Amino acid sequence: MINLDHVPAEGQRVTSSTRVEVRIFDGSTDKGRIQTNIKVALGLVNAAARGVQPPAAPEPAGTHRTGSATTTSGRPRRLTGDAWEQDTKSFREFADAIFTREEDKKQLVGVFASSRWQAR
16 A cells, blocks of 8 residues: 655655655545545555554455345445444544544545445
8 A cells, every 4th residue: 555665764865756655546536535535645654654553454445344234135234333333443443543633534434435445
């Protein structure tokens, strides 16, 4: 997700080619989605700089909300209570790891809820 190959080692000079590459976003023309993508990129870099460890084991794209979280037709079912708590745990931990401001977390939730991050 983050390529640091173009960041100089400690004590070396920063040059015009020094950069951090974030390679996780799809293309979008929606201003809110672009803004959130930028905030996520900055949040990931800031979390790495703070030494934050990933909060959970990685989940391959498209595998979230499988099994008991789907209906017999394979569509996501509405979750409540403990099922919601467990199903959203990794996403909430991710948001807490990269953001400290509630408004940033809410914006991320809006993009997540309106996107096609899940397998069909």
